[in-house]
Every structure is written in C-alpha cells, then in structure tokens.
Amino acid sequence: MRGQVSSLVVRRLLIALITLVIVSFAVFFATALLPGDTATILLGQSATPEAVEGLRKAMHLDDPAIIRFLRWIAGLFQGDFGKSYANNAPVATLISGRFVNTMKLAGLTAAIAVPLALTLGITAAMWRGTLYDRIVTVGTIGIISVPEFMIATLAVLLFAVYLKWLPALSLTNEVKSFHDLVRIYAMPVMTLTFGVSAQMIRMTRAAVVETLNTPYVEMALLKGASRPRLVLRHALPNALGPIVNAVALSLSYLLGGVIIVETIFNYPGVAKLMVDAVSTRDLPLIQTCAMIFCLGYLALITAADIIAVVSNPRLR
Amino acid sequence: MTNPTSSGRLNMRLGYRFNLVGVSALGIILLWAGVALFAPQIIPHSVGEIVDADYFGPMSRDLWFGSDYLGRDIFSRILMGARYTLGISLAAVSIACFSGVALGMTAAVAGGWCDSLLSRFLDALNSIPSKLFGLVVVAAVGSSIPALIATLSVIYTPGAYRFARALAVNVNTMDFMVVARIRGERLPYLIASEILPNILGPVLADLGLRFVFIVLLLSGLSFLGLGVQPPYADWGALVRENIGGLPFGAPAVIFPSLAIASLTISVNLLIDNLPRRIRDRSAE
Numbered sequence: 259m260r261g262q263v264s265s266l267v268v269r270r271l272l273i274a275l276i277t278l279v280i281v282s283f284a285v286f287f288a289t290a291l292l293p294g295d296t297a298t299i300l301l302g303q304s305a306t307p308e309a310v311e312g313l314r315k316a317m318h319l320d321d322p323a324i325i326r327f328l329r330w331i332a333g334l335f336q337g338d339f340g341k342s343y344a345n346n347a348p349v350a351t352l353i354s355g356r357f358v359n360t361m362k363l364a365g366l367t368a369a370i371a372v373p374l375a376l377t378l379g380i381t382a383a384m385w386r387g388t389l390y391d392r393i394v395t396v397g398t399i400g401i402i403s404v405p406e407f408m409i410a411t412l413a414v415l416l417f418a419v420y421l422k423w424l425p426a427l428s429l430t431n432e433v434k435s436f437h438d439l440v441r442i443y444a445m446p447v448m449t450l451t452f453g454v455s456a457q458m459i460r461m462t463r464a465a466v467v468e469t470l471n472t473p474y475v476e477m478a479l480l481k482g483a484s485r486p487r488l489v490l491r492h493a494l495p496n497a498l499g500p501i502v503n504a505v506a507l508s509l510s511y512l513l514g515g516v517i518i519v520e521t522i523f524n525y526p527g528v529a530k531l532m533v534d535a536v537s538t539r540d541l542p543l544i545q546t547c548a549m550i551f552c553l554g555y556l557a558l559i560t561a562a563d564i565i566a567v568v569s570n571p572r573l574r
Numbered sequence: 575m576t577n578p579t580s581s582g583r584l585n586m587r588l589g590y591r592f593n594l595v596g597v598s599a600l601g602i603i604l605l606w607a608g609v610a611l612f613a614p615q616i617i618p619h620s621v622g623e624i625v626d627a628d629y630f631g632p633m634s635r636d637l638w639f640g641s642d643y644l645g646r647d648i649f650s651r652i653l654m655g656a657r658y659t660l661g662i663s664l665a666a667v668s669i670a671c672f673s674g675v676a677l678g679m680t681a682a683v684a685g686g687w688c689d690s691l692l693s694r695f696l697d698a699l700n701s702i703p704s705k706l707f708g709l710v711v712v713a714a715v716g717s718s719i720p721a722l723i724a725t726l727s728v729i730y731t732p733g734a735y736r737f738a739r740a741l742a743v744n745v746n747t748m749d750f751m752v753v754a755r756i757r758g759e760r761l762p763y764l765i766a767s768e769i770l771p772n773i774l775g776p777v778l779a780d781l782g783l784r785f786v787f788i789v790l791l792l793s794g795l796s797f798l799g800l801g802v803q804p805p806y807a808d809w810g811a812l813v814r815e816n817i818g819g820l821p822f823g824a825p826a827v828i829f830p831s832l833a834i835a836s837l838t839i840s841v842n843l844l845i846d847n848l849p850r851r852i853r854d855r856s857a858e
Binding site: 288514 | 810
C-alpha cells in the first residue's frame with residue numbers, strides 16, 4: 259500500500275524531469291529564433307565585417323544550434339549561466355540580487371494571500387448560499403476576469419493619485435524603516451495578493467463544498483452538529499489535501515503576475531530584468547531568467563500533484 | 575397533485591435556459607460583437623484625427639470618454655480597438671480549441687504510444703508559464719497580427735487538449751464506442767460522430783473560459799508593448815499609450831481597462847450561469 263504512493267511520487271518526479279528537459283529545449287530554441295545577428299548588435303552598425311566575424315568565432319555563434327544547446331545545458335549544471343551580452347557581466351551576478359528582490363515580493367505576497375484566501379474560502383463554503391458567499395464568489399470572479407495591470411492601475415489611481423498615501427514607483431534601495439518597507443511594497447504586494455487569493459479562494463471554496471456534499475457530512479448534520487463544527491471538525495480534515503493542492507497551484511499564478519507588476523511599479527526583480535533583456539536581445543540573460551521561471555512553475559505544479567497523491571487516503 | 579406542477583416548472587426552466595445575470599452577460603457580449611463588426615460605421619471621430627487641443631482631456635458631450643495623449647477621441651479608439659481585441663482573441667481561441675480538441679479526441683481514441691507521446695509533449699508545453707511563453711515567442715517572431723494569433727493559439731492548445739482528452743477518455747469506454755469499433759468505423763468517423771457530440775457542451779464552455787484567458791494575455795502583452803503595434807491599437811495597447819495620464823486620473827487610462835473588464839467578466843458570468851446540462855463536466 260505504501261509502495262503504491264511512493265511509486266506514484268517517483269513517477270511524478272520523473273515526469274517533471276522529462277518536462278524540464280523539453281522545456282529547456284523549447285526555451286533555448288525560442289530564444290535562438292530571436293531576430294537579428296547578436297555579433298552585429300553588440301558591435302553596432304559601424305563595425306567592420308572582420309570584427310563581426312571575429313566576435314562570432316569567439317562566441318561560438320557559428321556552431322550548430324544543437325552543440326550550443328548542449329554546451330549551454332552543461333554550463334547550467336556547473337553553475338555557469340554565461341555572460342550577459344549587453345554589459346559583459348556574468349549572468350549569475352546580474353541575477354542574484356534581483357532574484358532575492360523577487361523572492362521577497364513573492365514571499366510577502368504568499369504570507370498575506372494564503373491566510374486571507376483560506377479564511378475567506380472556508381467561511382464562504384461554510385455559509386454557502388448566503389449573501390456573504392455571493393459577495394465573495396462574485397468578487398473573486400471579477401478579480402480573476404480582469405488583467406493584472408488593471409488592478410495595478412486602479413491601486414495607483416486610488417492610493418497614489420486620489421489619497422496620496424503611497425508613491426507610484428517602487429525603489430527598494432532606500433529601505434530604512436518599517437514605514438519605508440510598507441510604502442514600497444504595499445502596492446505591488448496588494449496587486450499580486452488580489453490575483454493570487456482570488457484563485458485560491460475559488461479553489462478552496464470548491465474543495466470544501468465538495469466535501470460538504472458527501473454522505474458522512476450529511477450524517478453529521480442529521481446528528482445535530484452546528485455549521486462551524488460541521489465544516490471545521492468533519493469536512494476540513496478531508497478537504498485539506500485538495501486545499502493545499504489549490505494553494506500550490508495558485509502560487510504558480512505569481513510567476514505570471516510578477517512580470518506585469520514588476521514592470522508597472524519598476525520593481526528591480528528578475529521579471530523586470532527579463533523584460534528589459536527581451537528588448538536588448540540579451541540571449542544568455544533571457545534564457546536564464548526563463549529557466550528560473552519555468553523551474554519555479556514546474557516545482558509548484560509538481561508539488562501540487564504530489565500533495566494530491568499523498569493526501570488521497572484511497573491510495574494509502 | 576404536486577407532480578404535474580413541479581414537472582411543468584422544470585420544463586419551463588429548461589425552456590428558459592438562462593437567468594437574469596446570464597442574459598445580461600450575453601447582452602454585453604453581443605453588444606461588443608456588434609461594435610467590433612460595425613466599428614468603422616459608428617465611430618463619431620476618425621481614430622487618427624486629433625480632435626482636442628488639450629491632451630488627456632476630461633469627458634465631455636463631444637468626446638464621451640475624453641481624449642488621449644495626443645488629443646484623439648478615446649471613445650472612437652475603444653470602439654475600433656474592439657475589432658483587434660475580439661478579432662485576434664476569437665481567431666486564436668478557435669484555432670487553439672480546434673487543434674486541442676481534435677488532438678485530444680485522437681489521443682483518447684487511438685491510445686497507446688500516440689496518446690502518451692502527445693500527452694507528454696503537450697503537458698511539457700503547458701508547464702511554461704503562459705505570459706513568459708508569450709514574452710519570449712513574441713520577441714522572437716515579432717508582433718505582427720498573424721504571429722500574435724499563432725503564438726496565442728499555441729500557448730492555449732495544450733490546455734484545450736488536456737480538457738478534451740479527459741472528457742473523451744470517459745466517452746471512449748462507453749458501449750456504443752465498442753459497437754462502432756466492431757462495425758469497423760475509422761478514426762475520423764469515431765471522433766466526429768461518436769465522441770464530439772457527447773462532449774460538445776463542456777468543450778464550448780471551456781472555449782469561453784479559454785477566450786477570457788486569451789483576451790487577458792493579449793491585453794497583458796499589448797500592455798508590455800509586445801502585442802498589437804501602432805498605428806493599430808487593441809484595448810491593452812490603449813492602456814499602455816495613455817499610462818502617462820494616470821497621475822492626472824485621465825479617463826483615457828480607465829475606460830480601455832473597463833472595456834476589457836466588461837467583456838471578460840461577462841463571458842465568465844455567462845459560463846457560470848449556463849444551464850447545468852451544458853456546463854456539467856465529467857472531467858477536471
């Protein structure tokens with residue numbers, strides 16, 4: 259019985275590994291398609307053909323794509339992410355600081371969104387069909403349906419333009435006190451929290467409602483258990499697996515959200531770095547950023563699947 | 575005694591398929607569709623014409639939604655933008671769902687290595703975050719409108735595939751499928767005449783949801799400057815163009831966003847209020 263769970267988990271991890279190989283392949287070749295010749299771009303329009311030729315040789319640009327792909331993968335495993343074309347600095351040093359910033363943003367968002375979403379989702383399921391439930395459901399549909407940049411612009415409009423409580427731009431290098439921290443992170447975190455928790459609330463509510471529809475919960479109701487007791491004591495333990503699964507899946511939404519949020523608020527994170535790298539055609543930088551995002555996304559959805567398997571009592 | 579009445583009410587409810595929310599959502603969607611079709615005939619000002627001496631002008635009787643960063647009429651630009659947002663999204667969602675559903679049904683019916691190969695590959699594509707995928711591919715192949723449609727449909731094909739395959743696998747185990755196989759029917763017939771009619775409702779609901787995702791991704795890309803390029807502008811591009819008006823609270827930033835929200839919220843509400851019979855999913 260135990261063997262079944264562990265073999266399913268191992269199988270899932272293997273699939274994740276295969277997926278990662280396909281994804282890295284896709285990322286490499288998508289970026290290799292980028293228009294224009296890198297050597298010409300680096301040297302500018304006035305460069306002599308000999309100089310361009312020399313640089314192409316030095317950067318191994320004339321090798322077949324598959325050789326460059328294998329060399330790139332081998333480099334990744336040794337922690338060598340290559341050098342940025344734009345300013346010749348190692349990609350690792352460019353990214354490391356930015357990565358910490360993005361993780362701070364994501365961590366703060368998760369710390370606020372998870373408790374908020376679980377509370378709202380579970381209480382909405384508890385009082386299913388009431389006005390409160392209607393408001394939460396319609397509110398989450400509304401937030402899921404609008405683009406992130408709309409939430410962000412509305413937040414700027416409300417808090418920076420009309421109320422003048424917060425600055426419209428984020429600049430992390432001037433954090434001196436808790437007050438600064440709030441002023442800088444408030445709007446990016448708020449925007450991300452809206453999106454992430456809306457997903458999470460919907461999924462949590464659905465998971466709890468599904469458990470509430472089972473016969474054993476009906477039995478507890480007939481026995482005379484109160485509504486909160488019904489949900490917290492009887493339904494919740496069984497809904498826990500799907501809920502944790504929902505949390506992991508919703509957090510993967512963060513990866514798409516940060517791209518927009520970091521751009522709007524000019525936040526110095528990995529996503530902003532990547533958007534800038536796309537406009538300067540900085541291949542090693544784009545590839546590494548894309549791999550970081552894909553790895554994070556894959557880790558989260560794999561974790562969600564594994565949690566779903568492990569928490570399913572029928573497999574135990 | 576109560577039996578005839580309750581069944582009569584049931585019939586009435588099945589006859590009136592939608593409730594009030596569903597009907598109003600459908601109304602808004604049809605309104606936007608009409609606007610997209612007839613935009614050149616109904617715009618009050620030409621989209622390129624500078625009609626206001628001031629930029630980021632307020633709402634007025636002549637310029638209903640104010641003017642943009644060059645003094646052009648935002649109302650007309652939104653009406654024309656509907657063509658790009660709706661047109662590109664509709665084309666992309668049709669291609670994505672057609673190829674995804676066709677592949678999904680094929681995989682479910684054919685089974686074996688064909689199924690596992692397709693599933694592995696498309697699941698791998700699915701585990702690239704959509705916005706990142708769009709960012710990289712659009713930067714690679716450019717943001718011409720055909721390229722945008724192709725990129726968006728590639729991004730959303732795996733999701734449609736997964737959904738259709740899960741539904742088709744269930745139908746595939748039914749007795750009538752066994753009968754059809756014994757009759758010696760071929761794959762195209764099995765897919766089109768035996769599987770498709772049985773999964774059509776949920777597939778259409780899924781198409782609606784995917785349409786919303788595509789509208790949001792397209793707007794996001796346009797907002798980042800990687801989507802529809804000037805002189806054309808979809809709703810996301812209109813927000814980007816006029817983001818400079820944000821500090822003044824200009825209507826030019828707010829109304830294009832509202833247009834996107836009204837469309838996507840309506841589609842979501844319509845799907846949520848479809849009769850259970852259509853929406854019910856045996857998968858997911």
